[in-house]
Each structure stands twice: as structure tokens, then as C-alpha cells.
Amino acid sequence: MEQESHVMKATELRLGLPGSDEPVKKSNNKRASSEMNNNLSNAEKEDHQESPVPPTKTQVVGWPPVRAYRKNVLRQKKTEADSSGMYVKVSMDGAPFLRKIDLKVYNNYTELLKAFENMFKCTIGVYCEKEGYNGSEDALTYEDKDGDWMLAGDVPWEMFIGSCRRMRIMKASEAKGLGCL
Amino acid sequence: MAYSFPEEVLEYVLSFIKTDKDRNAVSLVCKSWYEIERWCRRRVFIGNCYAVNPRIMIRRFPEIRSVEIKGKPHFADFNLVPEGWGGYFHPWVVAMARAYPMLEEIRLKRMVVSDDCLEMIAKSFKNFRVLVMSSCEGFSTDGLACIAANCRNLRELDLRESEVEDLSGHWLSHFPDTCTSLESLNIACLGSEVCFSALERLVSRCPNLRKLQLNRTVPLEKLPNLLIRAPELVEFGTGAYSAELRPELLSNLVNAFAGCKKLKALSGFWDVVPAYIPAIYPVCCGLTSLNLSYANIQSPDIIKLVSQCQNLQRLWVLDYIEDSGLDVLATCCKKLEELRVFPSDPYDVEPNVSLTEQGLVSVSEGCPKLQSVLYFCRRMSNAALFTIAKNSPNLIRFRLCIIEARAPDYLTYEPLDAGFGAIVENCRELRRLSLSGFLTDRVFEYIGKHAKKLEMLSIAFAGQGDLGLHHVLSGCDSLRKLEIRDCPFGDKALLANAAKLETMRSLWMSSCPVSYGACKLLGQKLRRVNVEVIDERGTPESRPDSCHIEKLYIYRTLSGPRVDTPDFIWTMDEEGNTPQ
Numbered sequence: 001m002e003q004e005s006h007v008m009k010a011t012e013l014r015l016g017l018p019g020s021d022e023p024v025k026k027s028n029n030k031r032a033s034s035e036m037n038n039n040l041s042n043a044e045k046e047d048h049q050e051s052p053v054p055p056t057k058t059q060v061v062g063w064p065p066v067r068a069y070r071k072n073v074l075r076q077k078k079t080e081a082d083s084s085g086m087y088v089k090v091s092m093d094g095a096p097f098l099r100k101i102d103l104k105v106y107n108n109y110t111e112l113l114k115a116f117e118n119m120f121k122c123t124i125g126v127y128c129e130k131e132g133y134n135g136s137e138d139a140l141t142y143e144d145k146d147g148d149w150m151l152a153g154d155v156p157w158e159m160f161i162g163s164c165r166r167m168r169i170m171k172a173s174e175a176k177g178l179g180c181l
Numbered sequence: 182m183a184y185s186f187p188e189e190v191l192e193y194v195l196s197f198i199k200t201d202k203d204r205n206a207v208s209l210v211c212k213s214w215y216e217i218e219r220w221c222r223r224r225v226f227i228g229n230c231y232a233v234n235p236r237i238m239i240r241r242f243p244e245i246r247s248v249e250i251k252g253k254p255h256f257a258d259f260n261l262v263p264e265g266w267g268g269y270f271h272p273w274v275v276a277m278a279r280a281y282p283m284l285e286e287i288r289l290k291r292m293v294v295s296d297d298c299l300e301m302i303a304k305s306f307k308n309f310r311v312l313v314m315s316s317c318e319g320f321s322t323d324g325l326a327c328i329a330a331n332c333r334n335l336r337e338l339d340l341r342e343s344e345v346e347d348l349s350g351h352w353l354s355h356f357p358d359t360c361t362s363l364e365s366l367n368i369a370c371l372g373s374e375v376c377f378s379a380l381e382r383l384v385s386r387c388p389n390l391r392k393l394q395l396n397r398t399v400p401l402e403k404l405p406n407l408l409i410r411a412p413e414l415v416e417f418g419t420g421a422y423s424a425e426l427r428p429e430l431l432s433n434l435v436n437a438f439a440g441c442k443k444l445k446a447l448s449g450f451w452d453v454v455p456a457y458i459p460a461i462y463p464v465c466c467g468l469t470s471l472n473l474s475y476a477n478i479q480s481p482d483i484i485k486l487v488s489q490c491q492n493l494q495r496l497w498v499l500d501y502i503e504d505s506g507l508d509v510l511a512t513c514c515k516k517l518e519e520l521r522v523f524p525s526d527p528y529d530v531e532p533n534v535s536l537t538e539q540g541l542v543s544v545s546e547g548c549p550k551l552q553s554v555l556y557f558c559r560r561m562s563n564a565a566l567f568t569i570a571k572n573s574p575n576l577i578r579f580r581l582c583i584i585e586a587r588a589p590d591y592l593t594y595e596p597l598d599a600g601f602g603a604i605v606e607n608c609r610e611l612r613r614l615s616l617s618g619f620l621t622d623r624v625f626e627y628i629g630k631h632a633k634k635l636e637m638l639s640i641a642f643a644g645q646g647d648l649g650l651h652h653v654l655s656g657c658d659s660l661r662k663l664e665i666r667d668c669p670f671g672d673k674a675l676l677a678n679a680a681k682l683e684t685m686r687s688l689w690m691s692s693c694p695v696s697y698g699a700c701k702l703l704g705q706k707l708r709r710v711n712v713e714v715i716d717e718r719g720t721p722e723s724r725p726d727s728c729h730i731e732k733l734y735i736y737r738t739l740s741g742p743r744v745d746t747p748d749f750i751w752t753m754d755e756e757g758n759t760p761q
Contacts, residue, residue: 062259062666063641064527064557064613069316069342069370072450073475074525166524 006148086161090119092169109153116169125172142167192221201226220244224281228686229455230268230292234740235276252292254689254734256664258316261691265747270294299324303331311337317656321346329355333527350375358381365392365602369418369449374398385410394418397451402430408437416574419449426456434460448472455469455482465489472497474523480506488513495519500536507540511547520544535696538565545572553578560591561618566600570607580603580615585592586642589619596620602627615639629656637662650674654681664689672699679706687736695733698726704753710737712753723750
């Protein structure tokens with residue numbers, strides 16, 4: 001039987017990704033000083049390790065196994081709660097016109113930055129306390145409920161989309177002033 | 182051989198034998214008993230509508246009064262079965278309209294029922310009494326109007342979670358004033374507003390109304406008037422349970438509920454406003470069943486409610502109950518037999534509520550009668566499963582869904598093999614099991630070895646290879662239904678255990694590495710079994726035999742290959758020829 005299982009293993013056809021019978025890497029829930037930094041570095045790590053489980057809301061058909069009937073009821077509740085999209089204006093220094101994006105479409109800072117980088121053909125840098133910005137990168141800022149211009153990435157995502165009124169992508173050199181209070 | 186007592190006596194004796202199992206045993210005694218039994222069988226259950234056909238059923242049992250038929254495979258609930266798969270009730274109703282004019286009861290699950298079918302029911306069966314359609318589709322409120330208008334002795338109309346084309350709520354007004362026979366009405370799944378005064382009058386004139394489940398559009402304000410007209414209610418489902426805060430509405434509701442002295446089960450509670458929950462406090466101590474699975478109320482309100490329901494046997498709830506609520510449940514509801522916890526936000530990887538494995542552990546500790554569990558959570562450990570297995574050796578159904586596919590033991594990062602192994606080893610009466618989390622072939626070794634009474638097994642994203650499937654097919658003596666998705670199980674295990682498939686109701690496999698060649702082989706090997714390849718990429722003949730098929734449905738049948746297959750299903754032929 002053991003030999004059989006060895007042979008079976010050798011000739012077996014598997015659906016999983018290579019290396020996926022090792023235990024899944026523990027997900028890091030610690031909040032670092034920058035939410036954005038955390039997300040970005042996790043994304044990088046995941047690319048290297050080919051983790052079998054995708055990071056965020058990827059929907060596999062029929063999983064988790066919630067009945068279509070129940071899903072519809074839940075969805076009704078959700079759409080009643082947030083039926084309006086959360087559209088905010090986004091400006092980029094030097095661009096001739098502004099854009100508008102629906103913040104609800106994104107689940108975290110990584111996705112948002114990727115979308116902006118595509119939209120505006122720029123590279124958005126992450127601010128870190130020691131090194132500041134790399135001079136050639138752009139910085140993402142936003143105007144919050146109180147009318148203050150803030151550096152994006154300090155607060156958790158949910159809090160961010162709740163308080164963000166508009167956004168501006170500015171040259172990193174200009175953004176220096178925002179980092180210090 | 183002469184018989185010592187006349188047929189009529191035997192028939193009379195047989196009328197006390199009710200269960201299918203016993204009836205089937207009776208019919209095997211001898212030819213004479215087979216004949217007598219088949220003429221006096223009144224109730225037939227068909228677990229798979231394609232396992233048999235109307236002609237066979239009618240030929241064997243000419244005097245049926247009650248029929249129950251199931252159609253689509255269970256995984257259809259999760260959108261894994263393509264649209265147009267089948268499960269049509271039409272051929273059944275056409276045949277029964279001719280053969281069973283005295284038919285009284287029809288119960289259907291996951292079948293396609295058209296308005297024509299409903300019209301046929303309404304017009305063909307003079308004594309028709311009970312129509313239950315669970316998770317069915319294909320009909321509209323026009324069909325319901327026909328039933329309402331024509332079934333003079335209708336006792337039960339239950340639409341349980343069916344998908345109904347909701348043209349208007351007007352259908353309810355088609356119940357004639359002479360209809361006073363209604364005992365059970367479940368319209369919870371309907372979206373449109375029913376004519377409320379028609380509903381009120383209907384309820385008023387049906388003195389035997391025991392079960393009433395309203396739909397969401399019936400406002401809270403209307404409830405007191407309805408309830409005082411239905412004092413015999415045993416089961417009640419509210420509509421939307423929300424309104425502006427008005428003291429007189431609250432006191433009216435309290436009085437109305439208090440008037441229903443026989444109330445044992447409550448459900449509904451869409452859009453709940455917590456301030457109105459106390460209206461049901463008067464009935465809480467009598468409740469045996471509470472379905473809060475559509476109620477978006479938070480843990481503190483759920484706790485206040487549940488702590489008053491000392492006689493609760495069944496609780497369905499959203500994960501808003503959290504571990505803290507389950508602790509209270511464990512303390513207060515010692516008679517609990519069934520718990521289902523559904524996810525409020527199934528698609529978010531991050532937890533939105535504090536519900537973990539601990540809640541289920543608490544319930545297993547506190548509720549000695551726990552038999553049936555359906556639990557969605559975001560983390561699990563082998564240690565927790567050991568504890569649950571130890572505390573609840575009487576489990577009959579254990580369905581655990583860890584939301585993240587392939588999630589390991591969150592403490593040790595090991596697979597959950599040992600934990601589920603403990604469940605099957607300790608819970609000797611286990612009949613139904615759904616697995617989740619990170620699992621190797623080991624868990625299937627345990628299942629094959631210990632789960633001797635297991636009848637239904639659901640597997641997703643688990644195992645390492647054919648050996649896993651082999652353990653299950655060769656070890657689980659009582660296995661009737663096996664459904665598998667996204668597991669690395671393939672040809673070898675199936676071919677080695679082909680004979681097992683003839684002893685089961687059905688096998689479903691999707692997104693597994695099963696080759697077309699193996700399916701053809703199975704088709705040749707198996708007699709009286711349909712091997713159906715489901716593939717939406719076009720005929721599997723256009724691809725090499727080694728190519729994996731999308732989905733596979735294998736079931737035993739007396740009826741030969743289906744005659745109503747859609748263009749994405751191919752039935753493997755017994756001669757190994759190219760199927761149509």
C-alpha cells in the first residue's frame with residue numbers, strides 16, 4: 001500500500017499551484033506605521049512565494065458556499081446601505097483635466113495606487129520617515145472632512161475612504177511639507 | 182403455496198407500515214406481498230428525478246396520493262450547475278394527470294416548474310391539498326394564481342426559497358371566498374406586495390391556519406391585525422420588522438404575539454429595528470425554533486432575545502451573534518439540537534465580526550443535545566475540533582465552512598486532518614459531513630476508516646491525489662451522495678472503485694482532473710448508471726481523451742440515458758461509442 005501510494009503520488013495529477021501543499025504563510029495583520037507600506041510590501045512578498053490563496057476579494061464561483069437565495073438577500077441589504085458610489089475628484093499636477101474615481105471599487109491602498117498609476121502614467125511613492133520621497137516619484141494626498149490636506153496611507157483603508165473628499169497627486173518635492181506637523 | 186389469510190387483511194396490516202425502507206422490505210418478501218404492497222402504497226419519494234421515470238413509477242405504484250421528487254444536484258445551490266441543466270417537472274405532471282387523478286400532495290426540490298405545470302396541477306387533481314416547492318424555479322405568480330383559484334381543498338402552499346417570476350402580488354386575491362382549508366402558507370420568497378386586505382380575509386376565514394410565513398413587503402404595522410386573526414399559529418414568519426418608533430404599535434404587537442399561545446417557531450425579521458424585538462418576548466419561552474438568519478441585528482440584541490428562549494431546539498442566525506452570543510446560547514438553551522451560523526459578509530477576507538471557532542466550542546460544551554451544525558467561520562484549529570468531537574458525540578450533521586479556502590489550523594499551521602478525524606471517530610452516528618480548510622489525503626483515510634454511517638459528504642479544495650478519493654469510496658459503507666469540487670482527485674480512484682458508484686445515489690465532481698477517457702471507460706463498465714460529462718467548451722470528442730472534463734455527474738438509474746439533455750451534457754455510452 002505504501003509503495004502504491006508512492007507511485008500514486010509520483011503519477012498524480014494535481015490542481016494546486018507548485019509548493020501549495022506546504023502550509024499557507026501566516027498573513028500579517030500588524031499595522032505598521034504606514035498602511036500603504038504594509039500593503040505594498042505584502043504584495044511583493046506574495047508575488048515571490050506564489051501563495052495559493054489570493055490576497056483580497058477574489059471571487060471563486062460558488063465559494064464560500066452561500067446559497068444564491070441568501071446571497072441575494074444579503075446583497076439587497078448591502079446595496080441599500082451603500083447604493084451611491086463614493087466618487088471623488090482626482091487631480092494630478094501638470095495634467096490638463098481632473099478625473100473622478102469611485103473609492104468603493106477598491107479594497108486597499110495597493111489597488112488604488114495601481115489604478116492611479118495606470119490612469120495618470122506616474123509612479124506613486126511611499127513616504128517613509130527616514131528617507132522621505134525619492135525625488136522623481138509622485139505623492140498621493142487627499143483633502144479630508146475637515147478640509148485639511150493629508151498624506152495618503154497613514155490611516156486604515158476604511159477610515160480613509162470614509163473621510164476622503166478629493167485627491168491630488170503632487171510632485172514628491174512639493175509633498176515634503178505635509179509629512180511634518 | 183396457499184395463503185392463510187386474505188389480501189384485505191394483509192393490506193390492512195400494511196397500512197400501518199409507513200416508511201419507505203419498511204415498505205421496500207415488505208415488497209421483497211415474496212411476489213404476492215410485492216403485488217399487494219404496490220397497490221396500497223400511497224406515498225413515493227424520488228431522490229433523483231432521473232433515477233426513474235414517470236412510466237416506471239406509475240407502472241409499479243398505481244394508487245399514489247403523495248409524491249416527492251428532487252431534481253438538480255445540491256451544488257446547484259452554489260451556481261456550479263449550468264443554467265438549463267434539467268430537472269423538469271413537466272413530464273411528471275403530464276403522466277400523473279392521467280394516472281393519478283386522486284393525487285393529493287406534491288413536494289418538489291430543485292426542480293424546474295412552469296406555469297403550465299401549475300395549471301395542470303390545478304385542473305387535474307380534484308383532491309389536491311399540498312404543494313411544496315423548495316428551491317424551485319421556472320414559474321410565475323400567474324401559475325400561483327391558478328393554484329389559488331382552482332384548488333378547492335388546498336391545505337398547504339409552501340414556496341420555500343423558490344425563484345418566482347414576480348409579476349404582481351395580485352395572485353393572492355384569487356383564493357375564492359369559499360376557501361377555508363388553508364393550514365400552511367409560505368410566501369417568504371416573493372418580492373412583490375400582496376394585496377393586504379385579501380391576505381387578511383384569507384387568514385380570517387381559515388381557522389386551521391398553523392403556519393404563515395409572510396414576505397418582506399408586509400409592513401410591521403399590519404402584523405397585529407393578522408396575528409389576532411390567526412390564534413392557532415404554530416409557525417410564523419414576519420415581513421420587514423421595522424417601523425418608526427411608536428409606542429402604540431409596540432404594545433399592539435406585544436398583545437398580538439401574546440395571543441398566539443401555540444407559537445413555536447419564528448422567522449423572517451428582515452430589516453430589524455431592535456426597539457421592536459421585545460414584542461416577541463411573550464412567546465420566547467415557548468419557542469423551539471428561531472430563524473434570525475436574515476436579521477441584521479447585533480450581538481447584544483441577539484443575546485437579550487436568545488437568553489429568554491430556554492426551550493429553543495433550533496437556531497439559525499447570522500455571525501453577528503459573535504462568540505459572546507454563542508456563549509450565552511450555550512448557557513441558556515440547554516435543549517439546543519440544531520445550530521446554523523451564516524456569514525454576514527462572506528466575500529471579505531477580513532473578519533467583520535468577532536466570531537471564531539470558540540463560539541462553536543462553547544455551544545458544544547453547553548448543549549448536550551447538539552445534533553446538527555452548520556457553521557461559517559474564518560478560522561479553526563485541530564484543538565477546537567477535538568474538543569467539539571469530545572463534547573458532541575451525538576452529532577448527526579456537521580458542516581463546517583472556513584471561509585478562506587485551504588485555511589490551515591490557525592495556531593499550528595498544520596492541516597485540519599486530525600481535527601476532522603476526531604469528529605468522524607467520535608461521532609459514530611454522523612450521517613452528513615462537509616469539510617473545509619487545509620486537508621491532505623490523511624483526513625480521507627480517517628473518514629474511510631471511521632465514518633461508517635456517513636451518507637453524504639461534501640469536499641472542496643482538499644486532498645493531494647487519488648488516494649484520498651480512494652479512501653472514501655472504499656471505506657464509507659453507507660455513502661449515498663458524494664459531491665466534490667476543486668480537488669486533485671482523478672481517474673485512478675474512480676476506475677478502481679467503479680462498482681461503488683452503483684451503490685450510491687449520485688457523485689458530483691467539478692474542476693477535478695478527471696479525463697474524458699476515464700469517463701468513457703466508466704460508461705462502459707457501469708450498468709444502470711448514467712455517466713454524464715458536463716462541459717461548456719463544446720464536445721469532449723474535439724479534445725484528446727486525456728483532457729480533463731469540466732464537470733461530472735454520475736448516478737444510478739433505471740431509466741437509461743436522459744432524453745432531455747441540453748447541448749453541454751454528454752452521456753457516456755455502454756458500448757464505448759461516440760456519444761451524441
